Amino acid sequence: MKLNEIAEIVGLECKSDIEITALNSLLDATNSELTFLENKKYIDDLKNTNAAAVLVTLENSKEVPSSTIAIICEEPYLYLAKISKLFAPNIIELDGEKPVVGGGTKVMPNVYIGKNSKIGSDCTIMAGAFIGDNVTIGNNTVIYPNVSIYRDCKIGNDCIIHAGTVIGSDGFGFANTKDGKYIKIYQNGNVIIGSDVEIGANCTIDRAVFKSTIIEDGVRIDNLVHIAHNCKISKGCILVTQVGISGSTTLHPYVVMGGQSAAAGHLEIAPFTTIAARGGVTKSITEPKKSWAGFPLFEHRQWLKLQGKISNLLK
Amino acid sequence: MKLNEIAEIVGLECKSDIEITALNSLLDATNSELTFLENKKYIDDLKNTNAAAVLVTLENSKEVPSSTIAIICEEPYLYLAKISKLFAPNIIELDGEKPVVGGGTKVMPNVYIGKNSKIGSDCTIMAGAFIGDNVTIGNNTVIYPNVSIYRDCKIGNDCIIHAGTVIGSDGFGFANTKDGKYIKIYQNGNVIIGSDVEIGANCTIDRAVFKSTIIEDGVRIDNLVHIAHNCKISKGCILVTQVGISGSTTLHPYVVMGGQSAAAGHLEIAPFTTIAARGGVTKSITEPKKSWAGFPLFEHRQWLKLQGKISNLLK
Amino acid sequence: MKLNEIAEIVGLECKSDIEITALNSLLDATNSELTFLENKKYIDDLKNTNAAAVLVTLENSKEVPSSTIAIICEEPYLYLAKISKLFAPNIIELDGEKPVVGGGTKVMPNVYIGKNSKIGSDCTIMAGAFIGDNVTIGNNTVIYPNVSIYRDCKIGNDCIIHAGTVIGSDGFGFANTKDGKYIKIYQNGNVIIGSDVEIGANCTIDRAVFKSTIIEDGVRIDNLVHIAHNCKISKGCILVTQVGISGSTTLHPYVVMGGQSAAAGHLEIAPFTTIAARGGVTKSITEPKKSWAGFPLFEHRQWLKLQGKISNLLK
Known part of the structure; x- marks a missing residue:
C-alpha cells in the first residue's frame, strides 16, 4: 500500500508514494515499513530507525533520520491504530490452497483446517480443534480437542497442545481517543512455537502486534497460563499454572x-531465574540463576526473612 | 405459574393463586414476581419491595408491606433455590423458529446456532462456536472459534469475542441444607453485552441469577478474565488478564x-478508578479518579510508601 | 509387559521376566506393578512397598524389601519417565465398541463420543463437547458446549459441567536430563468425578499420573479453577473462581x-477449613474448622490483626 494513500485514508498528509509493506517497531522496521514514536523514552530508537516512514509529533520530528520520512501528527499511537486496520489480514482467507496433511496424521471429526495450512506427518488433530489459515504444524505433534490456533501461527515438531488452549488470539492493544473511545491496534503478527513444547489446557498465547510471540524449544507450560503479545519464552522455561506474562517480556532460557x-x-528475566509461586516481577532481572519471591519481589531468602520480621509485628 | 402451586411443590403453604412470572430481588421485583429475604441486612429493602410475594422468616414477616404476600418459612434462601428450578428455561429449547442470519454474515462449519436466535449482518461466526437459543448478536461482530454463548444472551454491534470464551454460564449460587447438601440456585437471567466490546480468549462471563450481567459499550477485556453473575461493567472499563470480579459488583465508567x-x-467502584496489578478490592470505592494497589488495598502512593516501610524491616 | 523387556528398552539391566501391568507409587503399587524412589524423603515408603519392582539408586537399594526386585539406576525418576511412555494408552483408541447412550439423553450436533464410552440416561451433551474413549457418564448429567473430557475419565449422576472446561488433561510432570531436556511423565491415570458435582466454565482438572484425580460428591467449583494431578477434592468442598490446587493435595470434606x-x-487440608480469597496454603492444615487468610497463611483473625500492624508502619 502506498504511503500517501495510507495517509489520506486516516486524514494525514504525505506526498511520498513509497510502497509500505507492514507496520513495525522503531528498531525492527525495514526501509519498506512504517513505524511510530509516541513515548519520548524511545527517542534513541527513533534516531536509529531504518523505517521508510515514521508517525511522529512535530516536537520529536527533528530526531527523525534523513532516510526516514516523518509523518507529523499529534497522536502517533492513535494514527498507528487506525493504520493497523489497513494491514490486517482477512479474518477468514477467501482464496488459497487446500490444507496439506502429512502421512500418518490422524484428523478427527469436527476439525477445521484453513487455507494454505500445512500439517506434518504422524500428528493427531483431535475433534473440535480449529486450525486457521496459513498455519504450519510440524511432525508428531498432538493437538487436543477444542484447541484454537489462529491464522498464520507456526508450531514445531513433537509438541503437545492440551484441550481448550488458544494460540494466536489478539494481543491486548488499543489507542485512546480524546472522547474516550478505544481504537484497536490490529495484531498483525503471529505466534511461533518451537519443537518439543508442551502447553497445558485452557492457556492463552496472544499473537504479536508486529512480528512474533515466540515460545522456544523444550518449553513446558501448565494449565490456564497467559502469555501476552510479543513475549519471548526461551528454551527450557517452565511456567506453572495460572502464570501471567505481560506484553513484550522476554524470559531467557530455563x-x-x-x-x-x-x-x-x-x-527481561535472566537465564535460570526462579520465581516462586505468587511472585510478581516488575523490573528486569539481570543476574542469572537467582531465586525470587513475593510482590514486591525480593530474593527468595530475603523474602523468607522479611516474612519472619513481618510476623514479629504480631508479638 | 400460580403462587399456591409453587408453594405446594416445595412444601410450603399459600392460598393465593396469583400468577408469578419470575423470581427477582427485593427492590427489582414487580407485582407479578416472587422475592425473598434471608439476610436481615436487607430489611429496609423488604419494607420497600413491590413484589407480589416474599419468602420470609416469621421474625421478619412483620416488615412485609401490605401489598405483598408473605410466605413464611424457616430457610427462605433454600426455598428460593428450590423454586428457582421451576422457573429455569429448558437447557435446549424444544420449539421455536430457525435462527435468522443477516446478509454478509459468514458462518463457518461446525457452528451451532439455536432456535429463535438472530445474528445481524456482516458478522463472522467461526468454526466450533456455540450460539444458544434465543441469542441476539448485532452487526459486524466477530465470534472466534470455540466460543460458547449460552441461551438468552445479547451481544451488540462491532464486538470481538476471542476463542474459547464462555458467555452466559451459570453464576455460582446455591443454598445449603442442614445435612450438608447444596441446592442450586438456577441462574435464570442472562448476559447483555453492548457494542464495540472486545473480550479476550478463555474468559468467563456468568449469566445473572435474576435479570442481567451487563457489559457496556466500549469495554475492553483481556484473556482469562472472570466476571461473575449480576456484575455491571460500565462503558470504557478495561480489565487486564486474569482479573476476577465477584458477583453483583458494579464497575462505574472507565x-x-x-x-x-x-x-x-x-x-461499587467509582468512575475512573485504577486498580494496580494484583490489587484486591474488598470495599466499595466512592471517590472517582484515584489509583489503588495491594491487598489489603491502599491508595497507590500509600502502598508504595508502605512497601518501603516494610522492606525497612530487613535492616 | 515383561520387566526385562521394559528394562532393555530404556537401557537398564534386569533378568526377571515378571509381567508388569502398570506404574504406581511406592505405597500403592501391587505385586504386578513397577514403582520408583528418587527422593530419599520417601525411604520409609520404600521399606513398605509391595511393588513387583522398583527403580532405585544403588545407595537406596539396600532398603528394598526382599519381595521387590530392585532395578538399580542413577536417575530413577528419569527412567520412570522413559518407562511411562511404554504404558501410555493410545491417544485415540483404534478398536473398541461404539459408545452407548442411555434413553432420554440428548446429544447435540458436533459432539464426539469415543469408543467404549457409556453415557447414562436423561443427560444433555451439548454441541462441540468432546467425550474421549472409555469415558463413563452417569444419569441426568449436563455437559455444556465445548467441554473436553479426555479418555478413561468417569463422571457420576446429576453433574453439571460448564462450557470450555477440560477434564483429564495431562498432569504437569516431567523428569530432567543432564543436558537440559524434559522427559514427559506420561499421565496414565484418570479423573473420577462423583455425583451432584457442578464445575464452572473453563476449568482444568488434570488426570492422575497413576490412579485417579478425585472429585467427590457434592463438590462445587466456580470458573477458571485449576486442579492438578492426583488431587482429592472431598465431598462438599467449594472452590471459588481462579483457585489453583497443586498436585497430590487432598482437600478433606467441606x-x-x-x-x-x-x-x-x-x-492435606483438614475438614471444614476455610481459606479466604487470595490465601496461599503451603503447609498441611491438620486442625479442622478453622479460617485462614493471606500468603504466607495466618489464621484469619491473626491475619486481620497483622494487616492492622502493617498499616501502622505508615504512621
Whole structure:
C-alpha cells in the first residue's frame, strides 16, 4: 500500500508514494515499513530507525533520520491504530490452497483446517480443534480437542497442545481517543512455537502486534497460563499454572515461574531465574540463576526473612 | 405459574393463586414476581419491595408491606433455590423458529446456532462456536472459534469475542441444607453485552441469577478474565488478564483493573478508578479518579510508601 | 509387559521376566506393578512397598524389601519417565465398541463420543463437547458446549459441567536430563468425578499420573479453577473462581477456598477449613474448622490483626 494513500485514508498528509509493506517497531522496521514514536523514552530508537516512514509529533520530528520520512501528527499511537486496520489480514482467507496433511496424521471429526495450512506427518488433530489459515504444524505433534490456533501461527515438531488452549488470539492493544473511545491496534503478527513444547489446557498465547510471540524449544507450560503479545519464552522455561506474562517480556532460557506468579511488560528475566509461586516481577532481572519471591519481589531468602520480621509485628 | 402451586411443590403453604412470572430481588421485583429475604441486612429493602410475594422468616414477616404476600418459612434462601428450578428455561429449547442470519454474515462449519436466535449482518461466526437459543448478536461482530454463548444472551454491534470464551454460564449460587447438601440456585437471567466490546480468549462471563450481567459499550477485556453473575461493567472499563470480579459488583465508567487484580462481591467502584496489578478490592470505592494497589488495598502512593516501610524491616 | 523387556528398552539391566501391568507409587503399587524412589524423603515408603519392582539408586537399594526386585539406576525418576511412555494408552483408541447412550439423553450436533464410552440416561451433551474413549457418564448429567473430557475419565449422576472446561488433561510432570531436556511423565491415570458435582466454565482438572484425580460428591467449583494431578477434592468442598490446587493435595470434606486462593502440592487440608480469597496454603492444615487468610497463611483473625500492624508502619 502506498504511503500517501495510507495517509489520506486516516486524514494525514504525505506526498511520498513509497510502497509500505507492514507496520513495525522503531528498531525492527525495514526501509519498506512504517513505524511510530509516541513515548519520548524511545527517542534513541527513533534516531536509529531504518523505517521508510515514521508517525511522529512535530516536537520529536527533528530526531527523525534523513532516510526516514516523518509523518507529523499529534497522536502517533492513535494514527498507528487506525493504520493497523489497513494491514490486517482477512479474518477468514477467501482464496488459497487446500490444507496439506502429512502421512500418518490422524484428523478427527469436527476439525477445521484453513487455507494454505500445512500439517506434518504422524500428528493427531483431535475433534473440535480449529486450525486457521496459513498455519504450519510440524511432525508428531498432538493437538487436543477444542484447541484454537489462529491464522498464520507456526508450531514445531513433537509438541503437545492440551484441550481448550488458544494460540494466536489478539494481543491486548488499543489507542485512546480524546472522547474516550478505544481504537484497536490490529495484531498483525503471529505466534511461533518451537519443537518439543508442551502447553497445558485452557492457556492463552496472544499473537504479536508486529512480528512474533515466540515460545522456544523444550518449553513446558501448565494449565490456564497467559502469555501476552510479543513475549519471548526461551528454551527450557517452565511456567506453572495460572502464570501471567505481560506484553513484550522476554524470559531467557530455563526461567521457572511458579504457580500464579506474573511478570509485567517489557522486562527481561535472566537465564535460570526462579520465581516462586505468587511472585510478581516488575523490573528486569539481570543476574542469572537467582531465586525470587513475593510482590514486591525480593530474593527468595530475603523474602523468607522479611516474612519472619513481618510476623514479629504480631508479638 | 400460580403462587399456591409453587408453594405446594416445595412444601410450603399459600392460598393465593396469583400468577408469578419470575423470581427477582427485593427492590427489582414487580407485582407479578416472587422475592425473598434471608439476610436481615436487607430489611429496609423488604419494607420497600413491590413484589407480589416474599419468602420470609416469621421474625421478619412483620416488615412485609401490605401489598405483598408473605410466605413464611424457616430457610427462605433454600426455598428460593428450590423454586428457582421451576422457573429455569429448558437447557435446549424444544420449539421455536430457525435462527435468522443477516446478509454478509459468514458462518463457518461446525457452528451451532439455536432456535429463535438472530445474528445481524456482516458478522463472522467461526468454526466450533456455540450460539444458544434465543441469542441476539448485532452487526459486524466477530465470534472466534470455540466460543460458547449460552441461551438468552445479547451481544451488540462491532464486538470481538476471542476463542474459547464462555458467555452466559451459570453464576455460582446455591443454598445449603442442614445435612450438608447444596441446592442450586438456577441462574435464570442472562448476559447483555453492548457494542464495540472486545473480550479476550478463555474468559468467563456468568449469566445473572435474576435479570442481567451487563457489559457496556466500549469495554475492553483481556484473556482469562472472570466476571461473575449480576456484575455491571460500565462503558470504557478495561480489565487486564486474569482479573476476577465477584458477583453483583458494579464497575462505574472507565475503571481500569490491572492484571490478576480482583474485586469482592456487592461493591461499587467509582468512575475512573485504577486498580494496580494484583490489587484486591474488598470495599466499595466512592471517590472517582484515584489509583489503588495491594491487598489489603491502599491508595497507590500509600502502598508504595508502605512497601518501603516494610522492606525497612530487613535492616 | 515383561520387566526385562521394559528394562532393555530404556537401557537398564534386569533378568526377571515378571509381567508388569502398570506404574504406581511406592505405597500403592501391587505385586504386578513397577514403582520408583528418587527422593530419599520417601525411604520409609520404600521399606513398605509391595511393588513387583522398583527403580532405585544403588545407595537406596539396600532398603528394598526382599519381595521387590530392585532395578538399580542413577536417575530413577528419569527412567520412570522413559518407562511411562511404554504404558501410555493410545491417544485415540483404534478398536473398541461404539459408545452407548442411555434413553432420554440428548446429544447435540458436533459432539464426539469415543469408543467404549457409556453415557447414562436423561443427560444433555451439548454441541462441540468432546467425550474421549472409555469415558463413563452417569444419569441426568449436563455437559455444556465445548467441554473436553479426555479418555478413561468417569463422571457420576446429576453433574453439571460448564462450557470450555477440560477434564483429564495431562498432569504437569516431567523428569530432567543432564543436558537440559524434559522427559514427559506420561499421565496414565484418570479423573473420577462423583455425583451432584457442578464445575464452572473453563476449568482444568488434570488426570492422575497413576490412579485417579478425585472429585467427590457434592463438590462445587466456580470458573477458571485449576486442579492438578492426583488431587482429592472431598465431598462438599467449594472452590471459588481462579483457585489453583497443586498436585497430590487432598482437600478433606467441606473445605472452602476463596477466589484466587491456592494450595501447594502434597498437602492435606483438614475438614471444614476455610481459606479466604487470595490465601496461599503451603503447609498441611491438620486442625479442622478453622479460617485462614493471606500468603504466607495466618489464621484469619491473626491475619486481620497483622494487616492492622502493617498499616501502622505508615504512621
